[in-house]
Amino acid sequence: MALSRDTMVIAGPAVPPRRRARTLWPLPALERALIARMLRSLGDVPITAVLPDGEEIGPRGIVPVARVVFRDARAVFGLAGLVPELRFGDAYAEGRIEVEGDLVAFLEAVFAAPAPRGPYTAVADWWRSLRRGRNSLRRARAHIAHHYDLGNDFYARWLDREMVYTCAYFPHPEATLEEAQQAKMAHVARKLRLRPGEQVIEAGCGWGALALYLARHHGVRVRAFNISREQIAWARERAQAEGLAGQVEFVEDDYRNVVGSCDAFVSVGMLEHVGPEHYGDLRRVIDRVLSPDGRGLLHFIGRNRPMCFSAFAERRIFPGAHAPALSEVMTILEPADLSVLDVENLRLHYARTLEHWLERFERAGDMVRSRYGERFLRMWRLYLSGSIAGFRTGNLQLFQILFARGRSNRVPWTRADLYAAA
């Protein structure tokens, strides 16, 4: 449903046409052709583009959700390359692109447009997956530090009070972020059907909220792994302060080095950092540690089909990250005869979670700018806004997969207990 050429109109040049007519330099014409082609390829999106010379183009007869202003030619031509998302993101961060109006609505309009996947996309994906490389032990540490070691007080400004940096579970959409993060931990715990005294292994524990929650509310022992130094330090302090250090051990180590055994294996928001090249490693870890009647839960950002993570997010925000489709996740579970008991898709809950985060993040804008600079502020605004748009438009999914060993019959009879009044 591409726009035909004549639906593209010059909505009103800010620069007098006379100046345009006099120049021999073909740049404005090239810019106009490129942006018009891009808007057409996106279909009937309600977006107006403003070129560097002030010319405005966009679909006829539609009120735009946003005006995207290109301040220089580089911002325009970056969109013609192999990684347009990355070029757009960089230009936006550097202020060479401005989005006037609702940034989230703008990104939603772009993501919702039909994106034909042809040989070009396949080549780009192939190139990007090569470039992404493998998350070796050393690279994984660098990747995680890049994001999670930005400073605990930075995250404290816009996460909930327990510092849960993963999708919340809103029993109803109007729940507060604090309520929803508690409800998420309760939901995960109920799915795992924990019994007091059981041993839990958590791979990728963030600031430790879930590990401490499980110990406090379910009487289990937890060994929680993480390679972010800052997060582990914070988590250990909390465990001490809350008198749970005897029950919860925070280990600064990679998931691949997890040993021991457990009744429940849980990983919330870590699979995205593993990378498909290492799904076999994760499988071997789970297969090694899970008891015969153990349960496992993977909670992760996923896709409806295999494709690369957004180039902007993977290069600037979460280096080495990959959001897998269910078919990819099955390569973790199936060879080990791990049996899927329950899959739940909570993508709209992540959109809601991110709305809360973005709102708090913007309120902390002055602090972020003074500490990390304007470029960082804009980059992270784009990351949070783009994530909201991704979950709202179905470009991103949030899957919770509950599994058990194939031979275990200690599996729940129904799921009614998950929804029984507390």
Add this chain to the structure above:
Amino acid sequence: MALSRDTMVIAGPAVPPRRRARTLWPLPALERALIARMLRSLGDVPITAVLPDGEEIGPRGIVPVARVVFRDARAVFGLAGLVPELRFGDAYAEGRIEVEGDLVAFLEAVFAAPAPRGPYTAVADWWRSLRRGRNSLRRARAHIAHHYDLGNDFYARWLDREMVYTCAYFPHPEATLEEAQQAKMAHVARKLRLRPGEQVIEAGCGWGALALYLARHHGVRVRAFNISREQIAWARERAQAEGLAGQVEFVEDDYRNVVGSCDAFVSVGMLEHVGPEHYGDLRRVIDRVLSPDGRGLLHFIGRNRPMCFSAFAERRIFPGAHAPALSEVMTILEPADLSVLDVENLRLHYARTLEHWLERFERAGDMVRSRYGERFLRMWRLYLSGSIAGFRTGNLQLFQILFARGRSNRVPWTRADLYAAA
């Protein structure tokens, strides 16, 4: 954990050893070696085998759950071939093998034994998938007739009163079969979040119980497809008798010929008959008919990993059938950007359903024998018993997958509504 050679004992030969000592014919020795090897490869199974000459072998110091009696050499040597399950099944059906004791417990013990999958199994699976071939329109009709056109009054003797021939949903394990089949239809309807006046397409409708249930209780219109002549005839009569013929149309046609459009696409117990070679066909049908905010539900017997269906079941009971792993099912959904909302594994419910069916089937044994003969009776006893054992041991799964189009935001906020008191 194979038994060592010396744990295999001659528990007590029924034939005096003297006769054995006199014969030069090596058959008994070969038989003994083969069966001893088989028992060892199964691990420490609590089974005693009785050879044609009366010799009894089995593991030391374990009370056997059953004695399996081989009446002739062919019954023994069939187990050494490429399709031991099929040879065992045929020999059992023909009475050349007898299982004394609990048949289900015997099969459970065999299925629960560690089954190493090596190159031999891979070759056997490859050969069998070649042999199975594609379910063309014509072959599909023959395959379905083989099973479902055996006679409606035969099935009426051992199914519930609404003739639902798929896994029931037991709110609690002690529910009756009748209650559980009603609860299953209610569960499926709730998952689909049907609204009055909506259009439902059902692919593979059996005797029509679900289509009629949805029309009666949810006020929807249903077009239900099936290629079993006998089932369609019965379903049409029911629709007439219950005054629902204006709301429910039963179409005697293949799923590949489904046209039109629908708000809900549902298929309960048909995917097993499609075969992976035709998953693309099924995807194109769903993609063609499902409305932008439509929901889909696939309910099917599955596996924890890709492998062939039991040779006995596929050759004697359900020709052309294949129970897919989730990774295989994703090849239906992912290329069409169909988004998985919910997966539920109900395998223990199918074991319970089959227990009810087997009990009723045995009560109808005289009728079955007089009409179809002893061989048929034994073959079906083995099929129902083997299915119970398969679901109990986790060799078989029962998946319900709920999905929607990737772009649709009319998806349920949580699953709490599925479990709200009626």
